[in-house]
Amino acid sequence: MLFTCFFSSLIQGQTEGKFIKASIGFGSSTSHYEEENPEIIDGFGFYTQGEYIIGIKKWFSVRPYAGLIITSTDEDKIRNPQNYKVETKAFFLGGKVRFCAPIPWVAPFIETGIGASIGSFETYTEYVNEKKSGVVAHIPISFGLAVGRKNNIELGISFYSNLSTEQSFGGFTAGYTFPLD
Template sequence: MKYFIPLLLLIFTNFSQAQDESPNKQNNFSINIGYAFSQPYEGEEYNHGGNIQLEYKHILNKFIDIRPYFSLMAIKSNSDDLIQDGPIETATMTTLLIGGKTRIKAPLKWFAPYFEIGIGASYGSFKTISAKLSIKKTGLFYHIPASVGVELGPKNNINLALNYYYHPNVEQKTGIATIGFSLKLK
């Protein structure tokens, strides 16, 4: 873990240098908002909350984008956790996420399906409780984002997606249904 942050900084430094040399200088930002839910890896119950994410879109070619992102996520415990029969299951978080994703898409107008995967860091507080474990941690942890979605519109500037974040250090997974809009910079 001690090598993770320097490696992440090295990747973003190299990305910013490579961006200036790119023949296809399209600067776009994407703003995504969504409904989020989380649950323990081994659990059945889930909690819900919200997410807002800002992405920078660097187009390598018509099939592949590189997307550094910054996100705020808050998922709180359901009030029903306190009065249910049986073991309590909960997965909550209040966190900042930063990382990078690679998007592979079918470059079609009006409807461009895609898949993306990456790696990132989460800083915040996490609580995961299930029948088999009880984890309460605050700090910096890595996560693995994966998404499926579609870009809509004649310029593919509307985004609908299902995003997943896997947090191995705190044994919880998060799903987010998002809608987003791309803004072109001049």
């Protein structure tokens, strides 16, 4: 942080101003419990998210977001698909903040905040038997790299821990940031 303060005129981590970021990727949902059964009991599918970025400093931004995740369990990999599955079909939104290391061409970042997921969440494992629909609070945590001359291409992992269901979801994503100014 001291380095950032002293050399703020030289940093390129992210730009001040307003932007839109679009991300797409591979979605995943998983139970909060580690299972004794060696079978993979996770859901896999599609993930997309959009963000409105308010760049306050080159190392700090506020990001309202909205997205969609659709995952399902591959029944071919599970011996008894009626008893084991983790699936998510949800629209999610919220707000988060990003702290970005101000490094030219490759800027690592971490984000956190609070949000809500609206949809259906099914978790059937050896220890959990839950199906929930509606609005569920979540805490997002993301990390990754902003790359390129303007740091406008991103590769990252986004994770959303649901507070009242027995599962979490997330995505392995690639994104692009468009300036609005």
